Amino acid sequence: MNFKRVQEDGLAWLAWSLEDVFPELSYRSWIRCGGVSLPPYDGLNLSYGVGDDPDRVSQNRRLVRLSMALNELISVGQVHGSNTLILSAKEKPQPVREVHGIDILITDIPGLGLLIKQADCQAVALYDPENQVIANIHCGWRGNVHDVIGQAVGHLRAGFGTRPENLRAALSPSLGPCCAEFINYRKEFPEKFWPYQVRPHFFDLWRLSCDQLQQAGVRPGNIHVAGWCSRCQEKDLFSYRRAQVTGRNGTVIALRRP
Numbered sequence: 417m418n419f420k421r422v423q424e425d426g427l428a429w430l431a432w433s434l435e436d437v438f439p440e441l442s443y444r445s446w447i448r449c450g451g452v453s454l455p456p457y458d459g460l461n462l463s464y465g466v467g468d469d470p471d472r473v474s475q476n477r478r479l480v481r482l483s484m485a486l487n488e489l490i491s492v493g494q495v496h497g498s499n500t501l502i503l504s505a506k507e508k509p510q511p512v513r514e515v516h517g518i519d520i521l522i523t524d525i526p527g528l529g530l531l532i533k534q535a536d537c538q539a540v541a542l543y544d545p546e547n548q549v550i551a552n553i554h555c556g557w558r559g560n561v562h563d564v565i566g567q568a569v570g571h572l573r574a575g576f577g578t579r580p581e582n583l584r585a586a587l588s589p590s591l592g593p594c595c596a597e598f599i600n601y602r603k604e605f606p607e608k609f610w611p612y613q614v615r616p617h618f619f620d621l622w623r624l625s626c627d628q629l630q631q632a633g634v635r636p637g638n639i640h641v642a643g644w645c646s647r648c649q650e651k652d653l654f655s656y657r658r659a660q661v662t663g664r665n666g667t668v669i670a671l672r673r674p
């Protein structure tokens with residue numbers, strides 16, 4: 417198993433086995449228990465954009481930051497696009513927190529956590545151990561349509577010299593093939609996605625993302641899928657498909673401070 421559930425100090429997350437191999441890597445896909453948000457956002461809602469009390473969201477983010485010993489937690493306004501925010505040690509970045517219109521986060525700065533918020537979408541985390549650079553990608557089905565994964569790998573190659581065959585990838589909990597129903601798939605999906613239909617109108621977006629990672633050069637053995645469905649696991653995960661007014665889970669990847 418490449419992921420395991422960890423519970424500590426009232427918070428819970430999915431840990432990635434790769435942290436045992438690369439001690440400089442820190443990854444947590446946060447579970448909704450713990451945190452201070454009230455229903456229907458209970459408890460560890462990490463999004464300011466869903467109607468929750470912003471003070472409670474700030475407290476939740478603080479819990480995440482402290483628990484992971486981060487200097488800073490970077491989050492952006494996600495729009496199902498492919499714009500990219502690159503924070504590089506070479507460029508002395510200005511502090512940024514909630515830039516809008518970004519779905520790919522990349523950094524080589526230790527202590528800086530990249531937060532992707534999701535409730536059914538995938539957070540696809542990438543780690544390049546050779547060049548010590550990480551990415552976190554917000555990938556819903558629209559992200560698959562414009563291959564946001566391939567674009568992120570392209571930025572890593574161009575900006576950091578990443579060789580895709582070295583990349584490690586983690587797919588967070590998200591909408592599983594059991595629940596990913598697309599009635600209008602003929603309009604929404606290009607025809608090349610249709611073979612991912614597992615029964616009428618239901619699609620395996622996990623396999624689709626795995627294939628897009630491989631098309632970008634990531635080795636199949638380096639791709640790890642959490643395999644938790646957000647809609648099925650109500651106790652642990654927020655799901656927009658299950659309840660339109662709800663919170664957002666968060667997946668954070670970071671390089672540890674030396």
Ligand SMILES: [Zn+2]
Nearest residue numbers: 594595645648
């Ligand atoms: Zn499901």
